[in-house]
Amino acid sequence: MRTKVLTLTISKQKITKKSMINHQRAARIRRQRGYQWEDTLVKRFNSTEKWKAFRLGSPSIALPDVLAVNTQESKIFTIEAKSGTSTSLPVPADQIERCLDWINTFNIYKKRNVLLAFKFLSKKRIGLAKYESRELREFYKIWDESLEITDCVCTYEGKFFAKIDGTRKELFLKECLMPFKTKQRKNT
Secondary structure (H helix, E strand, C coil): CHHHHHHHHHHHHHHHHHHHHHHHHHHHHHHHHHHHHHHHHHHHHHCCCCCEEEECCCHHHCCCCEEEEECCCCEEEEEEEEEECCCEEEECHHHHHHHHHHHHHCCCCCEEEEEEEEEECCEEEEECCEEEECCCEEEEEECCCCCCCCEEEEECCCCEEEEECCEEEEECCEECCCCCCCCECCCC
16 A cells, blocks of 8 residues: 555656656747747847847846837837737736837937837747647737826737726737837727
8 A cells, every 4th residue: 555655646746746747848939939029020020121139137126128219210118018829818017118208318319119019920829739720820019108007909800909807908000110020900
């Protein structure tokens, strides 16, 4: 009897360890997708004649994901980039707030915007490690500074919602036309 209890405990530990490794792997994949999307945005801006862009670092140091500057036209964008396989991508309020803080610091620029850049990958997650094909979509929303800062979410259809007390309220943010080629979709 004592042996059976010991065997059960060992198998339970193996399941827990395997589960922990799967969660760590999934988190690493999500981070890699985010870094790749940020890197793609920087490369796209830098491939244009007038723009220069930079990744600003890890999320733990309260910086926007990307800073893009066009000194000839006096424009600056702070960009929060989101990428994923789900049908909606959330943006926490604190990330919008830190982008606004940065954009307001550079008041020498005439046009200052916070952009929320969303990339819905061409595979949709339908279960644990199960995906189905779909169209890749990108959206570039300009944050409206007159709005109250809240947690928000962008859907695969390009609709944008504020999340307030567990409910969604649709927000109508302008789509930013990017100075480079995109998989951008226009909302009707």
